Every structure is written in C-alpha cells, then in structure tokens.
Amino acid sequence: MRSGPWKLAIAWQATGKGFGPSARASFEKPRLYNLDTDIGERTNVAAEHPEVVARLQGFIEQMDGDLGRNGNGPGVRPPGRVAHPHVLFKGVAQEYIDMEYDLADQ
Numbered sequence: 001m002r003s004g005p006w007k008l009a010i011a012w013q014a015t016g017k018g019f020g021p022s023a024r025a026s027f028e029k030p031r032l033y034n035l036d037t038d039i040g041e042r043t044n045v046a047a048e049h050p051e052v053v054a055r056l057q058g059f060i061e062q063m064d065g066d067l068g069r070n071g072n073g074p075g076v077r078p079p080g081r082v083a084h085p086h087v088l089f090k091g092v093a094q095e096y097i098d099m100e101y102d103l104a105d106q
Contacts, residue, residue, distance in 0.1 A: 001056045005036040006049075008056040030057065 001008040009031045032046035032053050046053050066075035 001060050002035075003056055003059065005034050006052050006056060007033045007035055007041070008046075008053060008060070009033065009041070010060065032056075 001010065030046060030053060031041075031044040032049055033041045033043070034045060035041075038045075065073060067073045068076060
C-alpha cells in the first residue's frame, strides 16, 4: 500500500532484495518504509510511525472489503466481452513484417 512517501508492505517481497527463505519469518508483520529517504526499502520504520501503519492498514481493509480478499467483492465488475474480436492496427503490423523480410534479403 502506497500513500505519499510511505509504503506499507504486507506481503513477502524477496525478489531482488537479496533475502533468502530463512529471512521470511522476520517479515511476517507489516513493514513501513519512507521511500523519500529509503528507496531501497532497507529500514522498517513501522515502530516509529504506528499512526501511519494504522492509516494505511485502514485503506487496505477498505480495499479488501470492496474488491474482496478471497473472491470477488461488491466493487468488482464483470469482465467485458467482445463479440467479434480482431487485431487492431493490422496494416501497421503487416508493414513491419514486410520490412523484416526486405531487410533479410539484403
């Protein structure tokens, strides 16, 4: 959840962080980062800013209530359907295909 400079991380985010699976246990609680001063998300400042954590958790609860946490909530609309779908910009795509063949002949 992002709001201004704040990011409240509520799920495990190991990708690109250099943390191994053993670090997962230390991330079970929400982590708060100030992205203005810590773009690398290295310092959890949740203990120093409990009011920000509470405010962002309130946003998360509203979103879960609207979109649903385990299935669709009341704020989810059905997906749109197209009766007869077709490729847009077909002519442009064909020009690129023709250009590739012309370059291959040279």
